[in-house]
Amino acid sequence: MAGLTGRMSTVVKAKVSKLLDRAEDPAETLDYSYQKQVEQLQNVKKGIADVVTAKKRLQMQESSLQQSVVKLDTQARQALSAGQEDLAKTALERKNVAQTELQGLDTQVSELEDQQQKLTDSEQKLRAKIEAFRTKKEVIKAQYSAAEAQVRISEAATGVGEQMADVGLAMQRAVDKTENMKARADAVSELEAAGTFEDVGQLGSGEDDIDRQLKQLSSTPAVESDLAKMKAELAQGDAAPAPQIAPATPEGGEAAAAPEAQQPSGNGSQG
């Protein structure tokens, strides 16, 4: 059968027969194949452990992104109360990007968990097949002539080899996935690191590459609505201790006009 399926079977068969060509004597071939299988099983176990480690690293990155979101939100608030709306907006744009990325990471981490489960299942299948091969090789050694044995070895070894290749493929996909996710999370961490400012005034107004990228990535409506909400909240907060300020907040007018008691929504006030 060609196309989708032919190539994969061909590659597996080629790999296995390459392995079998190493020794001429059937008994030797059998022991050699078995030894190779056991070695490869060790590699598979190591590979699965690496996937788990990579997943944990991504989960750590996830939680550090979560902290960034909180930090950027605080910074936006600070900037806004210092009257620096542009800075606040930049911080909110970054927050927006980090949040979007977080959602993506979340989905991907759970996909990775599925893959990990499948990998573990495949590894168990592989172990069972290697065990079956071990039994079979003794039977072959005892029962068949050299020529006949060669054929049966090839069949049995191909069966194991196929399972091996299958685990290898699953592992490769899991590794690719973790690397891809890590690269994305790293990129966002970098953006975030470049964007956090110890001192609110430090960021300046000059647009750099990062900002341009951010503007493309972040969703403007979300940023605008965050900004409006923050302004409203600030106006309200300011109104209580110092009722004389916060006159000009177009979107937050409602909130500024009602300094006490009647909050529009959100902030659960106990009154």
Add this chain to the structure above:
Amino acid sequence: MIVRISGEGQYRLDDGDCDRVTELEKNVISIVEGGSKDGFADAFRELLDYVRSKGTPLGDDELDSSDVILPPSDISFAEAGMEFTGEGLIPD
């Protein structure tokens, strides 16, 4: 005929069911070659579901090799495309 679904396991199918497998597979291939994602997921799922429903799973200790190896169920359209253009799923 023995069919493996990558990442899942092997199934033994009656020879009578092979034609349908081939047909379903051709369907997937023509979608991938057409370059448009539409219908790919459904067609591919139909193929896998057919194998799962008609086939009997092979025991873990059976050492038969497969006549057909299908890609994993979560393969993306892009990965399926690469499978055709040379950078196959099994790395060297």
